[in-house]
Amino acid sequence: MSNQQSNIKVKKYLWEAVTLNPDLYEDALRNQNAIKLARIVVILAAVSYALGSSVIGLIYRPSLPLLIFVFLINGFVVLIGYYFWTFIIWKLGQWLHLRPPAYKNLLAPIGLAHTPQVLNFLTVIPLFGRPIEIGLSTWSLLAVIAAVKRGLDLNFWQAIVICASGWLLVEVTLGVVQVISQNLL
Numbered sequence: 001m002s003n004q005q006s007n008i009k010v011k012k013y014l015w016e017a018v019t020l021n022p023d024l025y026e027d028a029l030r031n032q033n034a035i036k037l038a039r040i041v042v043i044l045a046a047v048s049y050a051l052g053s054s055v056i057g058l059i060y061r062p063s064l065p066l067l068i069f070v071f072l073i074n075g076f077v078v079l080i081g082y083y084f085w086t087f088i089i090w091k092l093g094q095w096l097h098l099r100p101p102a103y104k105n106l107l108a109p110i111g112l113a114h115t116p117q118v119l120n121f122l123t124v125i126p127l128f129g130r131p132i133e134i135g136l137s138t139w140s141l142l143a144v145i146a147a148v149k150r151g152l153d154l155n156f157w158q159a160i161v162i163c164a165s166g167w168l169l170v171e172v173t174l175g176v177v178q179v180i181s182q183n184l185l
Helices: 005-016 023-030 033-060 065-096 103-112 115-124 129-151 156-183
Strands: none
Touching: 005 023, 005 033, 005 103, 005 115, 005 129, 023 033, 023 103, 023 129, 033 065, 033 103, 033 115, 033 129, 033 156, 065 103, 065 129, 065 156, 103 129, 103 156, 115 129
16 A cells, blocks of 8 residues: 555544544454554544643643653553543443454544544643533544444444443543642642
């Protein structure tokens, strides 16, 4: 595949994730590069989230090592949240006898669904930071619901319940870590 074709495929995946296209799941399963792209998207989302949280922390004038520590913790929580959320969806699919695909096959569409969260650095905008963070997170939730609905062949409400359960746990964890890191600063 040429570099131009590869770039077109990357743009297609990212566009499908942002526009909540349910075909994303099936496309991602057919392409081995989708998991690599998904990891890149999640890493960019983690860096963006950590950057937004750290810039806000500059108000407190922390030491450089503490600022780096807070940056790393916030980014790490996003990365772990991605794997945890995927695991919860996979386990609930098994528990409900939905015959979910292999765990690794869920990583690509759920990772690509993190595409809106690459904009998390915008949370530094005064008064709009928290609404932006919630909006981007909800956007990712909707993208995961679209992918899981198609991938696990669920109805809309089943997909919401399965996806929202893991999403809530991840969001609460992110909030707790954010509060703790702000108290450290």
